[in-house]
Amino acid sequence: MAAAIAGRLTAAHVLEYPYRRSVGPVLGAFFTGLTERRVTGVKARDGRILVPPVEYDPDTGEAISEMVEVGPGGVVTTWAWVEKPRRKHPLDRPFAWALIRLDGAGSAMLHVVDAGSAAAMETGMRVRPRWKDEPEGNIRDIVCFEPE
Amino acid sequence: MARREVAIVGFAQSASVRRETALNEVEMLMPILGEAKAQAGLRGPEIGFTVSGSCDYLAGQPFAFVSALDAVGAWPPIAESHVEMDGAWALYEAWVKLQTGEADSALVYAFGKSSMGDLPEVLTLQLDPYTAAPLWPDAIALAALQARAYLEKTGRSERDLAAVAVRSRRAAAANPKAQVRTTADVETLLATPYLASPLRAHDCPPISDGCAALVLACGEAVRRSAMPPVWIRGIDHRIEAHALGVRDLAASPSTRLAGEKAGATPGGVDLAELHAPFTHQELILRDALGLGADVDVNPSGGALAANPMMVAGLIRIGEAAARLAAGAGRRALAHATSGPCLQQNLVCVLERD
Amino acid sequence: MAERCAVIGVGQTKHDVKRTDVSLPGLLREAVDRAFADAGVGWRDIDAVVIGKAPDMFEGTMMPELYLADALGAAGKPMLRVHTAGSVGGSTAIVAAQLVHAGIHERVLTVAYEKQSEGNAMWALTVRIPFQQAIVAGAGGYFAPLIRAYMRRSGAPEDTGIRVALKDRQNAAKNPYSHLVFPDVSYEMIAGSPMLWDPIRYMETCPSSDGACAMVLASEAAAKRARQAPAWVHGTAMRSEPTMFAGRDQVNPRAGRDCAAELYRKAGITDPRRDLDCAEIYVPFSWFEPMWMENLGFAPEGEGWKMTQEGATALDGDMPINPSGGVLSSNPIGASGMIRFAEAxxxxxxxxxxxxxxxxxxxxxxxxxxxxxxxxxxxxxRARP
Amino acid sequence: MSAVTSILTPIRLDYTYTAGRATQRFLLGMAEGRILGQRCPQCTKVYVPPRGACPQCGVPTTDEVEVSGKGTVTTFCIVRIPSDVLSVPPPFTCAHVLLDGADLPFFALIQECEFDAVRMGMRVEAVWAPPAELAPTFESIRYFRPLDEPDAAYETYKEHL
Structure with a gap:
């Protein structure tokens, strides 16, 4: 386990847990929707549709639960091009992180866009989700977004 | 209730380094705590309250802060607390404690060895654990989303960002505790590749190991100090919504509000130490705080030159105080941030007699 | 002179081994919504939020206050996150109280929680750290030798721990929020439960729970407008000492004695057993009741066990300890300390x-x-100090 | 598909640890079959293993002291559930062992006797790994075993409980 490197004892330490998160009713509805290839948001008191949904109105603190389907297409509100993906990134080729406001939504969600090159990216561009073959009910059921 | 006047009477920090392999946290902290206390003219048992800031996830083990107490010499037992936050918030807790009148002096310290893990990945765990963290966006990618939102909203350019980096690194050249102390010019920096566009390496902070300690005092305890007291005239902190997609990333309303509540009036300060780990964040913070071109921003080099996590915010306060104490100005503003893309911010207004 | 501070609202969740029916925000809000209903306040009334929990690794979310800020109505407000190991629930409440004592805020929401079922608490506590000696059996393995040292020192009857567990488990049956309830609990059931970390038996041990606790703390002016009678804070204290040092008394630590002494001075207590009517104390393993009775000055050194054996600590005794059923019955680690404060x-x-x-x-x-x-x-x- | 009530989010983070100056000294001693402690220059107490600081005085401990592999059980616990980190099957006994010449008990597994034969005051000694297997780890001391010596009097170790 320990080895002397450059005169110092060093050792690898791995912190690894398979967290199982209970999601409650609102996120539960969102993730269930993903298994059916639908994206849903929640209606806040001011009428905004928040995507991904939250259980409590960010302005009033009230519990909110009215789910509304949005998208599937949407608009990139900001993006960042990654030339060299990290091991844990969703795609293993160059891609963009993006905030995407789905049609009908009042907030943007974080995901990735598979656009081939940075030159194909632009704020305001339209994108649509590419779905996993067999959705499991988590955010990675959307493999990525792609230019429309 | 009238506020008690609280002064910073001691400050010390380790040099920030890319990887501290020789010393553990306790060995790093001991000389720094000793130096801060010596400046304040206070011995351990005379200090009324001790509070620290750190984060277990940097070290990858639960209760990582517990053993750091060994550096303090907590005997006889001490009144002590810990925040799982940057040390700037530990300083806030200490300031509150002094306001209650239960203590007349406080030792604040913070430590972080970011080099132990893969920091951009570790910071992913700060995100919404249901819909954001499972995608594993790293801290640099998130900052890049913010940077583009800022540039496109304000019409500023990547050149403006590089100019921030150049200025910070030049300032850091005079700071022996800083880590990144040399720089190329703007043109050369702009020719380097993106880490995550629109951010290049110079737009991002270094990964740093380090620690810092600061002593606060009230009333009679202030007189013991070897350092000219620097008074905390106002301090406040605010948080905003978490999800990036509901925030205006090009602005920092929580910084603006904290600044107002702390009494940071535009035009009223000679220098400012802003905890801006990314170049564009310095510009966002300047806007939020109304800092004009006449204010000397980050004369230490700032977090772009040395960014020990959980410490860099506290260092901003200490650096600002040390500069005032050395006569570099009369009034200063110090700022600390926490969370992705400036989610939480603290502003502190300092003044020399 | 500091401002007065009062508890005007208390809320806690139903504690359970796995609260799979709620998300993290849902868990916290169950406690917060109850505290608000008790206090008769809403989100607009809250000036600041102070949150506490034990290690972030239990849920795998780093500095979770950042994510939870929205669900806790903290946007635009100050938010602090406290972490002082197992005492965190208590120190979180104290940090919140200081904000009122200092005259900075009128009403502060303080909340503490743990949702240990999402990860695995035992793992997190026994995680193997390079260059450190392994703790081989979690908290029980750590504290059992100290209990043995107490037994040797005090000469306490060997069934003292069983009697504590019986009393706490009987009390827990009267508390609707308890995680562990054994309706037919008996002395024999506890005595016959397996030894885990000798001398600690299974039924003398705290569970791992999911749960949260919240309180609304208020200034005197705000307390006057509260819906129900407040509890006034008469004093707070915190003390720490190093984990290990030569000659350290871990059975009766000086930090605990000093902390109690400062607390009693502030609250005007001269004889705690006479002056206090009950106490909620942190007893994760049954034997800590007699140990803390001595540490807190309720009994002379070496005689804490007598209070248990004589029934003084029972609900109908002269010094009821843990009327709620205590940590032995519900243990969402980060919240366990705050539940003690809230139950008081x-x-x-x-x-x-x-x-x-x-x-x-x-x-x-x-x-x-x-x-x-x-x-x-x-x-x-009950009285304003 | 039925309603989703939970999600699985595996998290793995990789860290590289360094020992720190004092711990490195101690562990290199282990690799040589030696137990090295450090003495506090202020209170003169000897810490084994050393962490570089006297936690009571808050000063660096710099004077190195080699201590004996013999010591006294001050207190112990019989573990009757499986350990995540030890391969020894339950029940087994873990003890606090005050090494001769040290001022802080050392956590130790006791073997080569019945698990319930361990007592407060029992004299024990370290059993080392075979020379070829000595390494800079705590596991170089495999466990402690009873010594054929009379038990230490309670008064001699009661300050270390």
């Missing part, structure tokens, strides 16, 4: 329901953590 407040407000100590006027809330090295305590009273 419920007692002096007369709102403790079936486990109410009749006529309780002054009560102690106690939490400890680390290797019996971090202490947080408060005394609350």
């Amino acid at each position: 407040a419920l007692q002096v407000r007369g709102l403790a329901g079936e486990h109410q100590v009749p006529g309780a006027e002054r009560a102690l809330g106690h939490a400890y953590g680390g290797g019996s090295q971090f202490f947080a305590m408060w005394i609350v009273g």
Whole structure:
């Protein structure tokens, strides 16, 4: 386990847990929707549709639960091009992180866009989700977004 | 209730380094705590309250802060607390404690060895654990989303960002505790590749190991100090919504509000130490705080030159105080941030007699 | 002179081994919504939020206050996150109280939680750290030798721990929020339960729970407008000492004794057993009741066990300890300390329901953590100090 | 598909640890079959293993002291559930062992006797790994075993409980 490197004892330490998160009713509805290839948001008191949904109105603190389907297409509100993906990134080729406001939504969600090159990216561009073959009910059921 | 006047009477920090392999946290902290206390003219048992800031996830083990107490010499037992936050918030807790009148002096310290893990990945765990963290966006990618939102909203350019980096690194050249102390010019920096566009390496902070300690005092305890007291005239902190997609990333309303509540009036300060780990964040913070071109921003080099996590915010306060104490100005503003893309911010207004 | 501070609202979740019916925000809000209903306040009334929990690794979210800010109505407000190991629930409440004592805020929401089922608490506590000696059997393996040392020192009868567990488990049956309830609990059932870390038996051990606790703390002016009678904070204290040092008394740590002494001085307590009506103290393993009785000055050194054996600590005794059923019955680690503080407040407000100590006027809330090295305590009273 | 009530989010983070100056000294001693402690220059107490600081005085401990592999059980616990980190099957006994010449008990597994034969005051000694297997780890001391010596008097170790 320990080895002397450059005169110092060093050792690898791995912190690894398979967290199982209970999601409650609102996120539960969102993730269930993903298994059916639908994206849903929640209606806040001011009428905004928040995507991904939250259980409590960010302005009033009230519990909110009215789910509304949005998208599937949407608009990139900001993006960042990654030339060299990290091991844990969703795609293993160059891609963009993006905030995407789905049609009908009042907030943007974080995901990735598979656009081939940075030159194909632009704020305001339209994108649509590419779905996993067999959705499991988590955010990675959307493999990525792609230019429309 | 009238506020008690609280002064910073001691400050010390380790040099920030890319990887501290020789010393553990306790060995790093001991000389720094000793130096801060010596400046304040206070011995351990005379200090009324001790509070620290750190984060277990940097070290990858639960209760990582517990053993750091060994550096303090907590005997006889001490009144002590810990925040799982940057040390700037530990300083806030200490300031509150002094306001209650239960203590007349406080030792604040913070430590972080970011080099132990893969920091951009570790910071992913700060995100919404249901819909954001499972995608594993790293801290640099998130900052890049913010940077583009800022540039496109304000019409500023990547050149403006590089100019921030150049200025910070030049300032850091005079700071022996800083880590990144040399720089190329703007043109050369702009020719380097993106880490995550629109951010290049110079737009991002270094990964740093380090620690810092600061002593606060009230009333009679202030007189013991070897350092000219620097008074905390106002301090406040605010948080905003978490999800990036509901925030205006090009602005920092929580910084603006904290600044107002702390009494940071535009035009009223000679220098400012802003905890801006990314170049564009310095510009966002300047806007939020109304800092004009006449204010000397980050004369230490700032977090772009040395960014020990959980410490860099506290260092901003200490650096600002040390500069005032050395006569570099009369009034200063110090700022600390926490969370992705400036989610939480603290502003502190300092003044020399 | 500091401003007065009062507890005007208390809420806690139903504690359970796995609260799979709620998300993290949902868990916290179950406690917060109850505290708000008790206090008669809404989000607009809250000036600041102070949150506490034990290690982030239990849920795998780093500095979770950042994510939870929205669900806790903190946007635009100050938010602090406290972490002082097992005592964190208590120290979180104290940090919140200081904000009121200092005259900075009128109403502060404080909340503490743990949702250990999402990860695995035992793993997190026994995680193998390079270059450190392994703790081979979690908290039980750490504390069992100290209990043996106490037994040797005090000469306490060997069934003292069984009697504590019996009393706490009987009390827990009167508390609707309890995680562990054994309706037919008996002395024999506890005595016959397996030894885990000898001398600690299974039924003398705390569970791992999911749960949260919240309180609304208020200034005197705000307390006047509260919906129900407040509990006034008569004093708070925190003390820490190093985990290990030569000659350290881990059975009766000085940090605990000093903490209690400061607390009693602030609250005007000269004889705690006489002056206090009940106490909620942090007893994760049954034997810590007699140990803390001595540490807190309720009994002379070496005689804490007598209080248990004589029934003094029972709900109808002269010094009821853990009327709620205590940590032995519900243990969402980060919240466990705050539940002690909150239960003390419920007692002096007369709102403790079936486990109410009749006529309780002054009560102690106690939490400890680390290797019996971090202490947080408060005394609350029905009367304004 | 039925309603989703939970999600699985595996998290793995990789860290590289360094020992720190004092711990490195101690562990290199282990690799040589030696137990190295450090003495506090202020209170003169000897810490084994050393962490570089006297936690009571808050000063660096710099004077190195080699201590004996013999010591006294001050207190112990019989573990009757499986350990995540030890391959020894339960029940087994873990003890606090005050090494001769040290001022802080050392956590130790006791073997080569019945698990319930361990007592407060029992004299024990370290059993080392075979020379070829000595390494800079705590596991170089495999466990402690009873010594054929009379038990230490309670008064001699009661300050270390």
